[in-house]
Amino acid sequence: MTSRILIIEDEIPNAERLVRLLGKVRPNAEIVAVIESVAESVEWFNENEQPDVVMMDIRLSDGLSFEIFEKAEVLCPVIFTTAYDEYAVKAFRYNSVFYLLKPIEQDELNMAIEKLEAKTIVKIDRTLMGTLLTSLKPQGYRNRFLISYRDSYKTVLVDDIMYFYSEFKMTKARLANGEEEIIPETLEELEQQLDPKLFFRANRQYIININSILQISNYFKGKLKVKLKKSDEAIIISREKSAQFKSWIGY
Numbered sequence: 001m002t003s004r005i006l007i008i009e010d011e012i013p014n015a016e017r018l019v020r021l022l023g024k025v026r027p028n029a030e031i032v033a034v035i036e037s038v039a040e041s042v043e044w045f046n047e048n049e050q051p052d053v054v055m056m057d058i059r060l061s062d063g064l065s066f067e068i069f070e071k072a073e074v075l076c077p078v079i080f081t082t083a084y085d086e087y088a089v090k091a092f093r094y095n096s097v098f099y100l101l102k103p104i105e106q107d108e109l110n111m112a113i114e115k116l117e118a119k120t121i122v123k124i125d126r127t128l129m130g131t132l133l134t135s136l137k138p139q140g141y142r143n144r145f146l147i148s149y150r151d152s153y154k155t156v157l158v159d160d161i162m163y164f165y166s167e168f169k170m171t172k173a174r175l176a177n178g179e180e181e182i183i184p185e186t187l188e189e190l191e192q193q194l195d196p197k198l199f200f201r202a203n204r205q206y207i208i209n210i211n212s213i214l215q216i217s218n219y220f221k222g223k224l225k226v227k228l229k230k231s232d233e234a235i236i237i238s239r240e241k242s243a244q245f246k247s248w249i250g251y
Contacts, residue, residue, distance in 0.1 A: 162212035
């Protein structure tokens with residue numbers, strides 16, 4: 001039986017939803033802790049008894065959860081949770097590692113726990129983690145786009161893009177010279193293609209370039225308001241993402 005469950009998730013609404021769902025599918029299970037970062041996770045594993053299973057988000061406020069395996073001994077099965085990530089999903093399927101896509105549904109969570117209890121979920125060891133990291137490692141970040149222009153094409157350099165945004169199911173890029181271009185990729189696809197040191201997914205509508213930020217100020221209920229250069233847009237960072245954003249800015 002699955003009696004002790006550790007949750008590693010940095011977005012509070014997602015963590016709270018997972019706790020509620022676990023309470024329904026395994027009401028007798030104990031949630032031993034809810035942890036928000038790689039650093040806190042490493043400390044927890046070094047000081048506590050192994051749980052029966054870990055529900056682990058991939059992207060945490062201070063890095064990827066894979067770093068936990070390099071710094072602590074994780075001997076129990078892991079069920080990864082993630083928003084849709086093409087590379088992660090392919091890697092997990094290929095290596096038979098179990099994962100759940102967000103938003104997690106009750107029946108899918110129950111199925112994952114049943115597979116765990118039937119011993120069909122792979123335990124994560126360092127060899128397997130190395131394979132996953134190799135599979136997930138980007139093969140270089142995008143540095144230009146080829147854009148249709150009248151009856152020909154032109155290139156747009158990523159360095160010239162202040163931010164990307166989604167509007168009416170289209171993705172647009174605002175350039176430093178004030179011009180805009182339609183980009184033939186979704187924001188989700190761009191997240192995988194852009195250098196995360198330079199670009200941040202601020203919310204559902206925006207991905208911003210760190211060099212385009214003019215001002216950051218506190219907003220209501222722990223949110224942040226970001227003003228960009230040469231733009232009247234005020235981009236709001238949620239309370240759940242504000243710590244991750246501050247860490248990204250200060251890296």
